[in-house]
Every structure is written in structure tokens, then in C-alpha cells.
Amino acid sequence: MPQFDAAFRAKLVDLFRWRRDVRRFRPDPVDPELVRELLALADLAPSVGNAQPWRFVLVEDRERRRRVREHFLEVNARALARYRGERAALYARLKLEGLDRAPVQIAVFCDEATRQGHGLGRPTMPETLCWSVVLAIGQLWLAARAHGLGLGWVSILEPEAVGRLLEVPATWRFVAWLCLGHPQEEHLDPELERAGWQARTPLEARILVR
Amino acid sequence: MPQFDAAFRAKLVDLFRWRRDVRRFRPDPVDPELVRELLALADLAPSVGNAQPWRFVLVEDRERRRRVREHFLEVNARALARYRGERAALYARLKLEGLDRAPVQIAVFCDEATRQGHGLGRPTMPETLCWSVVLAIGQLWLAARAHGLGLGWVSILEPEAVGRLLEVPATWRFVAWLCLGHPQEEHLDPELERAGWQARTPLEARILVR
Numbered sequence: 001m002p003q004f005d006a007a008f009r010a011k012l013v014d015l016f017r018w019r020r021d022v023r024r025f026r027p028d029p030v031d032p033e034l035v036r037e038l039l040a041l042a043d044l045a046p047s048v049g050n051a052q053p054w055r056f057v058l059v060e061d062r063e064r065r066r067r068v069r070e071h072f073l074e075v076n077a078r079a080l081a082r083y084r085g086e087r088a089a090l091y092a093r094l095k096l097e098g099l100d101r102a103p104v105q106i107a108v109f110c111d112e113a114t115r116q117g118h119g120l121g122r123p124t125m126p127e128t129l130c131w132s133v134v135l136a137i138g139q140l141w142l143a144a145r146a147h148g149l150g151l152g153w154v155s156i157l158e159p160e161a162v163g164r165l166l167e168v169p170a171t172w173r174f175v176a177w178l179c180l181g182h183p184q185e186e187h188l189d190p191e192l193e194r195a196g197w198q199a200r201t202p203l204e205a206r207i208l209v210r
Numbered sequence: 211m212p213q214f215d216a217a218f219r220a221k222l223v224d225l226f227r228w229r230r231d232v233r234r235f236r237p238d239p240v241d242p243e244l245v246r247e248l249l250a251l252a253d254l255a256p257s258v259g260n261a262q263p264w265r266f267v268l269v270e271d272r273e274r275r276r277r278v279r280e281h282f283l284e285v286n287a288r289a290l291a292r293y294r295g296e297r298a299a300l301y302a303r304l305k306l307e308g309l310d311r312a313p314v315q316i317a318v319f320c321d322e323a324t325r326q327g328h329g330l331g332r333p334t335m336p337e338t339l340c341w342s343v344v345l346a347i348g349q350l351w352l353a354a355r356a357h358g359l360g361l362g363w364v365s366i367l368e369p370e371a372v373g374r375l376l377e378v379p380a381t382w383r384f385v386a387w388l389c390l391g392h393p394q395e396e397h398l399d400p401e402l403e404r405a406g407w408q409a410r411t412p413l414e415a416r417i418l419v420r
Contacts, residue, residue, distance in 0.1 A: 002224035004356040014212035016254040044226040050408040125365045134341045138348040146214045155335045198260040208267045
């Protein structure tokens with residue numbers, strides 16, 4: 001049985017602190033074997049009923065990548081229109097995705113029709129199936145960073161449009177479009193904090209005792 | 211800037227492989243300072259728009275703990291009634307929570323009314339707010355395991371009932387009841403696999419290329 005010592009825990013804290021949502025990638029390719037290894041690590045994530053409902057779509061086709069970026073630009077223009085004044089100007093300056101350059105792009109879905117797990121743990125909280133997929137993405141994110149890669153989660157997309165674009169089964173619910181590659185820069189602070197959009201706030205206000 | 215080397219990555223793989231959903235706890239207390247440290251690590255998780263929407267409720271009151279366990283027993287009896295024959299007999303034998311013994315119990319919510327993040331990233335996928343909370347739980351889970359603690363996620367509860375029991379704001383959506391403490395046993399295989407409920411299945415069927 002492995003022992004986790006203080007030195008490992010200190011590095012794990014570094015991993016959590018230096019994990020970023022990355023939108024600026026170098027174009028260098030990523031070894032496909034490493035991508036498979038990262039997916040295998042994500043596959044070790046917890047899942048409700050051991051359902052393993054995550055489905056990974058490696059998007060390699062250039063035309064599909066072009067179309068998702070075009071779709072992002074449309075959806076993001078509508079998102080921008082929700083803001084006014086200085087906040088709108090600030091939003092317009094943000095870089096929110098790396099769809100143009102990320103060498104690896106993975107669309108992640110939840111198979112809502114899976115029978116694996118026999119429905120255990122879900123009767124009162126059916127969304128735990130999708131949440132299992134989110135846990136797998138979190139694990140993929142950390143594993144990628146430990147390999148010196150950056151990951152960015154793009155959510156400014158219409159789920160149905162992505163499903164159609166990728167021709168996945170109708171029961172697959174879209175969860176995330178992940179951009180993966182070598183980051184151009186490393187930062188300790190989130191990009192949205194650096195850009196003046198939203199700083200982190202103190203933890204104490206998020207803890208209650210009952 | 212920290213470097214993550216092969217030795218760290220190998221330990222990280224161990225962490226992913228030995229992380230379990232734990233339902234059998236030793237009654238030994240956990241240092242409250244360590245619990246705070248774990249919450250601070252969860253607080254470093256990615257969140258949409260940097261919204262940090264997670265809210266942690268440390269449930270210390272014995273009567274509230276008694277009532278949530280009573281509530282679990284009712285909900286679980288209804289869950290059992292969904293199965294027939296051998297599957298029902300198997301379900302009845304599963305241990306699905308450690309509410310009776312876990313020394314630390316944390317109810318986790320998503321503050322759906324938070325203004326932090328200014329709505330960024332959510333117009334077409336509002337559920338990403340809740341998903342951020344799930345990412346924080348995943349990080350807490352790994353950090354706890356690195357400290358030799360086990361965590362179990364209880365989802366066989368009615369979200370509204372938990373909110374009422376803990377008297378949290380109406381805009382807080384219940385995400386998870388976490389049991390935390392020293393595990394009685396360590397295992398490489400999931401409890402549901404060991405109990406014959408659901409084994410893990412090969413990854414290849416979960417990967418598509420487009």
C-alpha cells in the first residue's frame with residue numbers, strides 16, 4: 001500500500017495552486033500515447049454506482065474544429081451583449097478559449113442512458129451521473145498539469161449544437177470541450193483575476209457550522 | 211515555478227488508484243485544523259467565471275447527524291424497493307454510507323445566487339456553476355486521501371430535506387453529504403466492485419474519434 005508523505009503532499013498543493021484554466025497554447029503536438037494515459041487516469045475517477053458515464057470524443061477533424069470555433073464566436077457575441085459599459089469592454093478583451101491553437105481537443109459527454117451502475121445512488125439525485133463526468137475532468141486536469149500540460153474548459157457553447165457537430169448518440173449529454181496542450185505561460189493567479197474580471201475571495205465566508 | 215517529476219507523477223497515479231469512496235470509518239477524531247486545510251485546498255479548484263460557488267457546512271450537531279441518518283434510511287428503503295430478486299438482495303447487503311461513524315461530516319452546497327464571476331461562462335450552460343462545486347469536492351477527496359483520510363459521498367438523500375435540516379439559504383442547492391475520517395480498511399478496488407454490484411469496464415469503449 002502506498003504511503004503519501006509530507007514531500008508528496010507539498011507537491012500536491014503546488015499542483016492545485018499552479019493548475020490553471022489555460023487558453024494560450026504553443027502549437028507543439030502532444031504525444032497521442034500521453035493523451036491515452038491521461039484519459040486512463042481520468043477513468044479512475046469516482047462515479048456514482050461505479051457507472052463510469054464519461055465519454056471522451058477526440059476531435060481531430062480540422063473542419064469540425066473550425067466549425068466549433070465559429071460556433072463559439074457566435075455564442076460569445078451573444079454573451080458579450082449581456083453586459084454594459086465598462087464590464088462589456090472588459091469582457092470583450094478577455095481571451096476565453098484556445099480553440100484556434102490547442103493541439104488536442106476533447107469533447108466530454110455523459111451517457112445518460114448507461115445501464116452500468118444499475119441506477120445506484122441516483123434515484124433522488126439523478127444529476128450525480130453528470131457530476132461523475134465532472135470528477136473525471138478534474139482528475140484529467142490535474143494529471144495533465146503534472147505532465148507540464150495546460151487544460152482549458154470551454155463552456156460558451158450550445159450543448160445541442162456540439163452534439164450535432166460531433167454526431168454522438170442522442171443520449172449523450174455534452175459536459176465540456178477541453179483544450180489541451182503545452183501552455184505558453186505559467187501563472188499562479190487565475191487569468192480572470194489577472195484581467196480584472198473576478199478576483200478570488202476569502203474562504204471563511206464559504207464555511208458554516210451547524 | 212514548481213517542477214513535477216516522474217516520481218511525483220507515479221505517486222499521483224497511486225493517489226488516483228487508491229482513492230476510494232469510503233463508508234467504514236474508525237471513530238478517531240480528525241484535527242479540525244486539518245479539516246480547514248483540506249477545505250482551503252478544495253477552495254483552489256477551478257470554477258466557472260472564478261465564481262467559487264461552493265459552500266461547506268460542517269455538521270457537528272449530534273441531533274442533526276441523527277436526523278440525516280434517519281432520513282437516509284427512509285430514502286434508501288425506497289431505493290431498495292426499485293430492485294427485484296437477486297439484485298434486491300444484493301442491494302440490501304451493500305453498505306452505502308458512513309453516517310453513523312464518520313467523525314467529520316460536511317454538507318456541500320452550490321450558491322446559485324452568487325454574483326461572484328458576473329455570470330461569465332454560464333449563459334448556455336448554467337449547470338457549470340454546480341459543476342464547479344463538484345470539482346472542489348474532487349480536489350478535497352484527493353487531498354484527504356493524501357493525508358491518509360477516507361471520504362465517502364452520500365447521494366441517497368432528498369436535496370430539499372437536507373437544505374431544511376441544515377437551515378441554509380433557499381438559493382443554496384445541495385450537492386453532496388461528505389463523510390470524512392480515518393478509513394477502517396484500504397482497498398485498490400471499489401467497494402461496489404468487491405461486493406459484486408458493478409465492476410469497472412474497459413476504457414476503450416468510452417473513447418470516440420471525430
